[in-house]
Amino acid sequence: MRALLLGMPNSVFFFNHFAILPNLGICSIAGNVDEDHKVNVADLVLAHRTYDHFLREKIQQNPPDLIGLSSMSFQSKTARMIARMVKTIDPNIKVALGGYHASLLAEEVLKRWGKDLDFIIKGEGEKTFNELLNNLEDGERDLEHIDGLSFRKGEKIIHNNWREISELSSLNLPSRSSRLLTDGFHIWGRKADVVETSRGCVYNCEYCSIRKMYGKAFRKYDIDRVLDDIEACKREGAEAIFFADDNITLYHNHFINLCNGIIERGLNDIHYTTQAHVGRLYDEPIMIEKAIDANFKTIFLGIENPNQKKLQDLGKEVSNMAQKAKAVVSTFRNSKVITIGGLIVGNIQDKPKDFLNVLSYVKQLKMDATIFFSLTPYPGTKIREKLIEKGLVKNLHDYSNYDALSANVGTEFLTKEQVELLTEYLYDNFLSVKWIFETNIGRNYPWYFLKVIKNFSPRIIKKLYYKIHPNKTYVDLLREMISFKKKFRDIR
Secondary structure: OEEEEEEOOOOOHHHHHHEEOOOHHHHHHHOOOOOOOEEEEEEHHHHOOOHHHHHHHHHHHOOOOEEEEEOOHHHHHHHHHHHHHHHHHOOOOEEEEEOHHHHHOHHHHHHHHHHHOOEEEOOOOHHHHHHHHHHHHOOOOOHHHOOOEEEEEOOEEEEOOOOOOOOHHHOOOOOHHHEOOOOOOEEOOEEEEEEOOEEEOOOOOOOOOHHHHHOOOEEEOOHHHHHHHHHHHHHOOOOEEEEOOOOOOOOHHHHHHHHHHHHHOOOOOOEEEEEEOHHHHHHOOHHHHHHHHOOEEEEEEEEEOOOHHHHHHHOOOOOOHHHHHHHHHHHHHHOOOEEEEEEEEOOOOOOHHHHHHHHHHHHHHOOOEEEEEEOOOOOOOHHHHHHHHOOOOOOOOOOOOOOOOOOOOOOOOOOHHHHHHHHHHHHHHHOOHHHHHHOHHHHHOHHHHHHHHHHHHHHHHHHHHHHHOOOOOHHHHHHHHHHHHHHHHOOO
């Protein structure tokens, strides 16, 4: 059987300035199919403007039997467009969809997509996709017995049992050689790839859906397997690695052994990036020291909010977050490690003063970059249930703005548009001339940072224009910036 696995072409404005990364999940699926199947993968983000031409050409040259789509919530509209295009080119090609969004909304997605979609792969895809290929080869005689599969059978929709999560030791390394597109993946301009050292999460954050997918399980790969994977990336020319773990610092020994292994194998010439838990780093400062020794260059910290009451409302289990984050950021910054902080705004009871409090705190932290996430009612989250109960989710089935940066809901005191304007105000006040000269991004990656500044220059010019134009207001500027970001993200 021939299969083609696709990552979506959509990307989010802010993240594109930092990195363009490959979809590790589809490479892992490709690496875990039987040898008699031929699977290729394509990250369409590298063919953002010409993805439709690229796909038509590939399908017509060598038609696959099955096309698999990996999609996040905000990409679901694009995924459906691609599925429809595939069926138009060749109705005999089967189409499968995977990812958090499809897994948690399998019934809704299959109903809404109609005959454009044949299968949904729920949860981890490696074993389910392989079994689906084998079954298609045998004439679809046993689909009901493939765990992790939902599918259409005539006019009926069938949901098989969820598959138990995999023993990570049973998985092969990802098949990066299956990629059809390779030129353009980067972190701060350095050729990049993605590796994982663990899967799962044990925390109860109400804005996250990972527990709905995997329960409270946390699984670790053997460190030698991880190091072998890093070496494989290095042989392919990777100069930077992003660790895709949700909780890489959860277990002290696991992270310390990873850092020691990187150093012992001489892999600390690679620049590493990961997200890390503020509380764990604060409680175990040796992990910060080891990360610096192993050449971790960028750390993303999920701070979420400096207000402890709001943290509790979000289910974030870190006491005294404001002070702990300050200490962790300070230690990294002193060693010229780039810190990027994530803060959630537009919380259920937020007022304008709460946005200003977040801005004041961020300026005290002196992080190298900040992402102001807008509270988003993702499928499968507790926060979605709360927002629906309070009547704050106005469109239950439009996920096109679920990119974490766009406002999808208002608060009890603010409209959705007011939340969006206030969030844009935070960015406009964080990205200052002072920031340009203080951030470690410019110190560590000066030539790439000049490119980032160049990309932001239209904003600066617009700001000057709006200041002198008699009929333009600051709010008009914020609205235009919001519109620009959405145009960048959306696929037409």
